[in-house]
Amino acid sequence: MQAGPERLDVVANVSRRTLIALTVLLETGLFLASALVMWITGLRPAMSTTGLDVLIGVIVGVGLALGVVLATRFGTTVLGQLRRDFDLVIALFRDLSLAEIALISALAGIGEEMFFRGLLQTWLTDLIGLHVAVLLVAITFGLLHTISRSYAVYATILGLALGYLYHYTGSLPATILTHGVYDFVAILYGTRVLAQHSGGTEVSAE
Numbered sequence: 046m047q048a049g050p051e052r053l054d055v056v057a058n059v060s061r062r063t064l065i066a067l068t069v070l071l072e073t074g075l076f077l078a079s080a081l082v083m084w085i086t087g088l089r090p091a092m093s094t095t096g097l098d099v100l101i102g103v104i105v106g107v108g109l110a111l112g113v114v115l116a117t118r119f120g121t122t123v124l125g126q127l128r129r130d131f132d133l134v135i136a137l138f139r140d141l142s143l144a145e146i147a148l149i150s151a152l153a154g155i156g157e158e159m160f161f162r163g164l165l166q167t168w169l170t171d172l173i174g175l176h177v178a179v180l181l182v183a184i185t186f187g188l189l190h191t192i193s194r195s196y197a198v199y200a201t202i203l204g205l206a207l208g209y210l211y212h213y214t215g216s217l218p219a220t221i222l223t224h225g226v227y228d229f230v231a232i233l234y235g236t237r238v239l240a241q242h243s244g245g246t247e248v249s250a251e
Contacts, residue, residue, distance in 0.1 A: 061140055068149050072156030079164040090163035093216040102219035105210055106226025109203065113231050130196040135235040146232050154225025161186050161204065162211040162220050170212075179208035203227075 083089065116128075138146060161182050169178035187201030211220040 061145065064137055064141070065145060065149065068152055072152035075156035075160040079159045082164060086168075088164065088168055090159075090167045090217045091211065091215040092218065093214065094218050095216075098214055098216040098219040099222060101210075101214055102216070102222025103226050105206075105219075106223040107230055109206065109223070109227045110230035110234070114234055130192045130199075131235065133192055135232065135239070138232050139236045141236070143233075146236070147229055150225045150228035150232065153228050154221045154223075157186075158207070158211075158217060158221045158224050162207060163217045166208055166211060175212060179205060179212065183208055 138149070141149070165185070166178050166182045169181060172178070173181075183201050183204030186204035186207075187197045187199075190200035191197040207220055207224060210223055211217060214220070
């Protein structure tokens, strides 16, 4: 599956208001549903909020985004396919302001990490152990971000990184920061740099 002109046109026609409204509904819904399940079951995610956690979250988020930026410099077959997949995602965000990109990135970090790492990974780790839990949640994360097979694999790898970050820091806030910072830097680069130099949009976040 490739990001052909027809698919890009359809994605690009989504209005800013619609995109922001859908993001708010989806991410807020994930957060509230996760919080409700945690409240009912008594499940408590790891919530360390030290200054080191914040620093780690920001550094890892920027590092992951820089990895994607570097990947766009290569023209291999696999990365070329992934870059075409990224076109679809960035086409959604190309007309957003800096503040709107920040809002969407923050909502994605909060809503998705609350659900995938805070709820699912915490619950599954108690049932089946850390490594299997991280893998299953990462695969679910990848499948729910599917644009194509290559993009699903990419999102799964990102999910693995976030899963182990959550475990080793013991901090859901750090993981939320990583996800949000990654999205912000990657979308900003894709919409402000790649789109200007290639006439398309090529980097994605979630």
